[in-house]
Amino acid sequence: MSTLRTRGRRRAALLALAAALTVAAPIAEARPGGGGSMGSRGSRTYTAPSATPTAPGGGMTMQRSQTAPSPGMNNPGMANPGMQPSGRRFGGGFFAGLLGAGLLGALFGSGFFGGLGGLASMIGMLFQVGLVIVVVMLALRFFRRRNEPGAASYARTGPGGPAPGMGGPMGGFGGGAAGAAPRSPQMRQVQIGPNDFQAFEKLLGEIQDAYSREDRVSLSNLATPEMVGYFDEELQGNASRGVVNRISDVKLLQGDLAEAWGEDRTDYATVAMRYALRDVTMERGSGRVVANGDPEATELWTFQRQPGRGWVLSAIQQTR
Structure with missing residues (x-):
């Protein structure tokens, strides 16, 4: 009889340990984005963001994106394709x-x-x-x-603009090559001012808050449909494990501009941000804390803006 009781206790202990590991293992990084690199940055989607004082190592290349790589796009390892040789020599072959x-x-x-x-x-x-x-x-x-108009060519900067790939604070310009479309997007400079930086900081807090409340409607107003889809996957994963991620006390500690550019009618800005937060994962039923996230994070967030609309989040990338 005592042997059966001992086996029952061991089995219960093993089941409890397995449940704890199942809950805790996938949520080491529970904030929006899950500590990964995802989203789209136009023609620069597969180019790592430039280094900044906030992110001295620059950003990681994109891991998940709905933007398909193409031969003319800034793929990994091509930091400045606009300055690369075309590979075609006169009278070659x-x-x-x-x-x-x-x-x-x-x-x-x-x-x-x-x-x-x-x-x-x-x-x-x-x-x-x-x-x-x-x-x-x-x-x-x-x-x-x-060389006739309309033929596919490398992206050009605006009059007097810097060469593609040259990024920096306050209006740095990031160039890109043509994607799968038959022509390159019209590249141009975008100036980022104090009001834009305030909008970025506000979006940082609002997105974290909406994610914590699992408010998909608010998230759809703050991010692109692609990013909302990634967030929804993470929230569904939390629900399937019976946990909820609560984020609070978000405070921007340091931030600077990595790149800013325009493609056709869309503006882009990639910003390095170091921020503090309280990141707690709890059981939905009991409210018991099962994991605590890092109290500080440094990430590169890319925002995009359409004519007549405000900035929305289009990508999150981790720093190197």
């Missing part, structure tokens, strides 16, 4: 072989018909010269079409 053969034949009096002598040699040389002219004309026509 097949054309280079023809040009080389033709020019060498013309210079040395041999080539396709070398060794025949006399009239045949002269005809061969004329044929090669004509072939060179045809190839040059085709090459010129190819590059002329390639």
Whole structure:
């Protein structure tokens, strides 16, 4: 009888331990974003944000995004694609072989018909010269079409603007290459002022508060649909584990601008923010605390703005 009781106690203890591990393990980082990097930053989605005094190591590359990478986009490892060689040289590949053969034949009096002598040699040389002219004309026509308006090209800065990829405080400009669209977005500078910084700080607190209250309606007014979808996944995960994340006492300690730029009609601003918070995860039924998050966090938040609308959150990235 005593043996059965001992086994029952051990089983109950193991079940309690397993339940505790199940609750605590996935919620070490319970604040919005879960300590990951997610969202979209336009053509700079897959480029790590620039370093700032608040985030000296810069930001991590994006882990989750609904923006699909494309050959022309700023992919990881291409900090400044606008300054990278295009990989296309004039007369490269097949054309280079023809040009080389033709020019060498013309210079040395041999080539396709070398060794025949006399009239045949002269005809061969004329044929090669004509072939060179045809190839040059085709090459010129190819590059002329390639440079016509509407053709895909690398992103350009505005008049007097800095080169793509040059980010910094107060209106730093981040460039980008064309995405999957047939043309590059029209890049331009965006100036960020005190009112914008106040809006960013306000959004930081409001998003944390709405997330804590699991208020999806408020979140939809503060973030892009993509980010709201990620938040909803996290909230559903908390509900399935029978816990709730309560965030309070959010206070911005330090913040600065990493990058600010515009693409077509959308403004973007990536801001490094170090903030304090009280991050507690509790059981829904009893209110018992099962985990405490870090009292301080440093992240890079990207905000976007459409004409006539305010800023909303479009991405969260962790620092390196």
